[in-house]
Amino acid sequence: MSTLVYDLAHARAGDKGNTSNISVTAYSEEGWQVLQRELTADRVLAHFRHLTPGPVRRYELPQLRALNFVLENALGGGVTRSLAIDPHGKSLSALMLTIRLPGHNEG
Amino acid sequence: MARDKIRIGCGAGFSDDRIPPGVEIVERGELDYLAMECLAERTIARETLDRAKDPTKGYTPVLLERMEAIMPPALQRGVKIVTNMGAANPMGAARVLRKHAPDWGCPDYTCAVVQGDEVTDIMRAHPELALMEDGAPLESLLPRMASANAYLGADVVAQGFATGADLVITGRVADPALFLGPMLHAFGWSYDDYTKLANGTLAGHLLECSGQLTGGCFADPGKKEVEDLAGLGYPLADVWADGRVEVSKTPGSGGRLDVATCTEQLLYEMHDPSAYITPDCVLDASNVTFRQVEKDRVALQGARGKPRTATYKVVVGYFDGYMGSGEMGFAGVNAVARAKLGIEVVKERLRRRGLTYEEMRIDLIGMNSLHGNDATQAPEPYEVRLRIAARTTDKKVAEAVGAEVRSLHMQGPTGAGGGINFGARQILAVKSVLIPREWVKPEIVMERAA
Numbered sequence: 001m002s003t004l005v006y007d008l009a010h011a012r013a014g015d016k017g018n019t020s021n022i023s024v025t026a027y028s029e030e031g032w033q034v035l036q037r038e039l040t041a042d043r044v045l046a047h048f049r050h051l052t053p054g055p056v057r058r059y060e061l062p063q064l065r066a067l068n069f070v071l072e073n074a075l076g077g078g079v080t081r082s083l084a085i086d087p088h089g090k091s092l093s094a095l096m097l098t099i100r101l102p103g104h105n106e107g
Numbered sequence: 108m109a110r111d112k113i114r115i116g117c118g119a120g121f122s123d124d125r126i127p128p129g130v131e132i133v134e135r136g137e138l139d140y141l142a143m144e145c146l147a148e149r150t151i152a153r154e155t156l157d158r159a160k161d162p163t164k165g166y167t168p169v170l171l172e173r174m175e176a177i178m179p180p181a182l183q184r185g186v187k188i189v190t191n192m193g194a195a196n197p198m199g200a201a202r203v204l205r206k207h208a209p210d211w212g213c214p215d216y217t218c219a220v221v222q223g224d225e226v227t228d229i230m231r232a233h234p235e236l237a238l239m240e241d242g243a244p245l246e247s248l249l250p251r252m253a254s255a256n257a258y259l260g261a262d263v264v265a266q267g268f269a270t271g272a273d274l275v276i277t278g279r280v281a282d283p284a285l286f287l288g289p290m291l292h293a294f295g296w297s298y299d300d301y302t303k304l305a306n307g308t309l310a311g312h313l314l315e316c317s318g319q320l321t322g323g324c325f326a327d328p329g330k331k332e333v334e335d336l337a338g339l340g341y342p343l344a345d346v347w348a349d350g351r352v353e354v355s356k357t358p359g360s361g362g363r364l365d366v367a368t369c370t371e372q373l374l375y376e377m378h379d380p381s382a383y384i385t386p387d388c389v390l391d392a393s394n395v396t397f398r399q400v401e402k403d404r405v406a407l408q409g410a411r412g413k414p415r416t417a418t419y420k421v422v423v424g425y426f427d428g429y430m431g432s433g434e435m436g437f438a439g440v441n442a443v444a445r446a447k448l449g450i451e452v453v454k455e456r457l458r459r460r461g462l463t464y465e466e467m468r469i470d471l472i473g474m475n476s477l478h479g480n481d482a483t484q485a486p487e488p489y490e491v492r493l494r495i496a497a498r499t500t501d502k503k504v505a506e507a508v509g510a511e512v513r514s515l516h517m518q519g520p521t522g523a524g525g526g527i528n529f530g531a532r533q534i535l536a537v538k539s540v541l542i543p544r545e546w547v548k549p550e551i552v553m554e555r556a557a
Contacts (some may be wrong), residue, residue, distance in 0.1 A: 010367065011333060012324060014376035017240060017537075023374035025367065051479050059380055063396050063409075064370045070378045076468075078240075080149050080536040082425050083468035083496040084479075090324075091477040 007099035010037055013093040017032075018078040020089040022096045025066040030063040038101040044069050047099045069096070113164025113293045115286055115310075116343040116357075117145035118177060119190075122150055122315030126176050128341045130320065132357045134179045134539050140289040141181055143173070143190040144282050150425025151279060152535040154394045155197035155225075155254035163203070165196030174204055176418040179211050182273060189285050190265055193276040195254065196220060200277050201554035219272035221263045223289045223549035224279040224420055229542065239539040245423070253535055254424040257542065260386030260415070261307075262298075263549045264288020270553060279422070281386050283311025286344070294348040298415065304349035304388040305412030308461050309395065310344040310352045312383070313372050313407075317341050320354065320372045321403075322362030335361025366397040367406050373397075382413075386420075389413040418541040427536035428465070430498050431505030435473070436525035438490035443482075445520040446471060446493040453495055453511045453518055462504050464497035492525070498534065505531035 005011075005024065008031035013022045024039060039057040048056070052074035059068040075081030075089050086092075099102035112446050116138040118129035122145040126233040133141055144518035145167045158165025181188055181511045193200040197220045208216070230236070256279035265288045275288070287307040290296060296303045320342040326333040333339075340360020346352045356364050373392060377383055383390040398406040437446045450469055457464075470476035472492035474485040495529035497508045509528030516526050 008430070010325075010371065012371040012375055014374075016376055016378070017539075019378070021374070021376065021378055025370045041231060057378075059378075059393075061374075061380060061393060061395075064366075064373070066370050066374060068374045068377065068380060077466075078536065081498070081534055082433075082497060083430060083466060085470055085472070085476045085494060085496075096480045100126070106551065 002100045002102055003034065004097070005035070005039065005089045005101060009097070011093035011096045013089055013091070015075055015079050015088045017074055018075045020071045020074040020092055022069045022093055023066055023072065024026065024069070024096060025064065029065065034101060035067060036060065036062070039067060039099065043099065044071070044096070048074060048095070110293050110348065112345060112347045113139040113289060114138040114343055114345050115142060115289055115314070115498070117142055117144070117314040117317050117341050119173065120315060120319065121145060121147060122169055122256065124317055126173055128357070128360065129173070130176050130180060131187055131360060132341045132343060133177060133184065133401040134402055134493050135359065138186045138343065141177070141186050141188050142285040142289070142314070143188070143192065144285055145169070146420055148192045149424055149535050150538070151194050152254040155424070158195050158199070158335050163199050165194060166200035166203070167192035167194045167396055167425065170200055170202065171207060175207070175211050178208060178213050182216055187268065187273055187289070187415060189267070189275040189277070189288060191277045191280050191285060193278045194226070194277060196213065197276045197278045198552065200553060205554065216273040217251055217271060218274045219227045219267035219270045220552045220554050221259065221267055221275065221277040221280065221549060222552055223449040223547060224256045224259050224277070226542070226547060227252065227255045229546055230421070230423060233542070235261055236540045236542065239541065245540055248423055248425045248538060251427070252392060252423060252427060255421055257419040257421045259419070259547070259549055260284050261287035261291050263551065265291035266551045268292040271553060274461050283308045283385055284314040284387055286311030286314055287394045289407045290346050300350070301412035301414065302386060305390050305410040306352050307346065307405060308385055308388055308390045308412070309392060309407055309410040310346060310354065312390070313354055313369060313406060314344055316372065316375065318362065320368055321364045322355045322368060325368055325371065333363050337361060352407045353400060353404055354407065364403045364405060365399055369397045378552060384416060386415060388415050416519050417544060419544055419547055420457055420543055421540050422537050423540065424535050424537050427534040428498055428500040429502045429505035429531045430496060430534055431508035431531040432494065432496035432529045433509030433517045434492050434494045434527045435512055435519070435523050436492045437520070437522060439522065442489070443471065443474070443487050444490050445522065447490050448520045449493050449515045449523060450495065452515065456511050457507060460507065462501045462507050464504070467495065467497040470494040502531050
């Protein structure tokens with residue numbers, strides 16, 4: 001049994017230079033418990049490995065049921081010189097939501 | 108001065124942001140102040156080049172169109188305006204407005220201009236400064252430098268309003284400072300009122316991207332609905348002298364403003380939530396909470412502030428070669444294989460012409476262009492577009508990319524349609540340095556009718 005992050009949370013991506021940050025906010029307390037436990041920086045890096053060698057840092061805001069991931073070197077050299085069709089990486093929020101997490105405990 | 112509460116609206120969140128919601132918030136928002144944020148990291152570099160060609164230019168190109176719509180209803184209602192549309196030429200912006208404003212029914216108003224953010228001379232005098240991105244000396248960029256501007260704080264905006272001005276025009280100012288400035292002016296907050304500065308900075312951070320707080324960047328049909336997204340309204344903040352803040356949006360407008368939209372926008376372009384550095388304070392947002400007061404109205408709580416740093420951040424714009432690109436579409440049976448053949452043909456033609464590139468990127472739009480995933484794992488779509496983009500120092504070499512892609516129409520695989528040659532565009536890249544505050548000398552200058 002696995003769970004898609006999409007089913008638990010919503011996300012938004014922002015950019016600064018060659019760094020992308022992607023917030024993940026749980027819809028419910030139960031979803032938050034799963035995200036906090038399973039959506040680790042290592043798991044995010046593994047999912048974004050084709051875009052960046054890392055590092056990925058994770059910040060927790062439990063009072064908002066939100067995680068903030070900072071993905072360095074993820075924007076093809078930076079917004080201003082990237083050849084990507086989405087140099088800001090605005091669509092990467094949707095990539096975050098495609099991560100599968102093991103064992104969702106519905107509680 | 109000595110007011111208990113002010114209301115600040117956001118009228119634009121980027122240079123080409125939609126104008127009608129800006130007019131709507133002025134007409135229906137019962138605002139005291141309107142802030143319009145129109146300068147992305149690198150746009151000021153382009154505007155610096157515009158000014159080099161024509162000394163009367165260098166302000167945000169959409170200035171006149173936006174202000175013709177915004178100034179008449181704002182001045183009529185006594186709504187004071189602050190905007191960074193001055194870009195690389197704030198005084199030029201003020202002068203061109205003065206020339207046109209009478210035609211818009213605005214013959215009488217006062218305008219304060221903030222100058223001094225431009226620091227290209229300081230950069231030239233200090234080639235030893237280390238770039239924040241990679242630690243390399245600034246010297247390596249100086250021959251290619253197009254612009255250098257310090258992110259000024261809210262103090263200069265407040266000083267602008269202290270002149271009694273109806274309109275304050277700036278160049279580079281930190282985005283949240285456009286909103287914090289009116290608060291400093293109206294309430295007389297000082298730079299050791301850390302919690303108030305934090306609340307005001309947080310409010311500015313939430314509002315500065317206009318519709319991103321009110322349901323933009325949010326809707327996901329069937330999952331997260333946004334009411335009347337087409338009629339998305341812009342956000343406003345009610346700020347009290349004691350530092351309390353509630354955010355809301357234009358009454359009767361579309362969109363939604365709630366804990367979910369506030370949480371997403373709080374973390375937008377934020378790294379460490381406990382240390383969001385602005386010229387006015389270091390915002391600690393790690394304990395921020397949002398409380399829904401009523402529909403589309405949220406109270407901000409828990410922001411903390413630490414003293415502002417001793418430095419200003421400077422963004423240096425510099426030339427970094429050219430990017431050429433083009434696209435071509437394929438559909439139906441064997442579409443992906445034909446697109447891949449097209450890619451090989453273009454690469455080979457460029458090679459036989461002896462053209463080389465620092466970096467080339469190939470995308471199959473419909474399969475891997477946005478998330479960069481492995482196209483061999485993606486389901487084969489009915490139609491696909493190939494895209495080729497490449498970077499080089501030579502403009503003509505860059506132009507060859509899109510030209511070769513477009514010629515696939517006649518000299519590529521069968522059934523190639525919808526080709527586009529995007530030509531070559533000059534790349535203006537940016538890097539940053541920190542400089543001591545005392546090196547920068549901002550000044551407030553009144554623009555007066557000639």
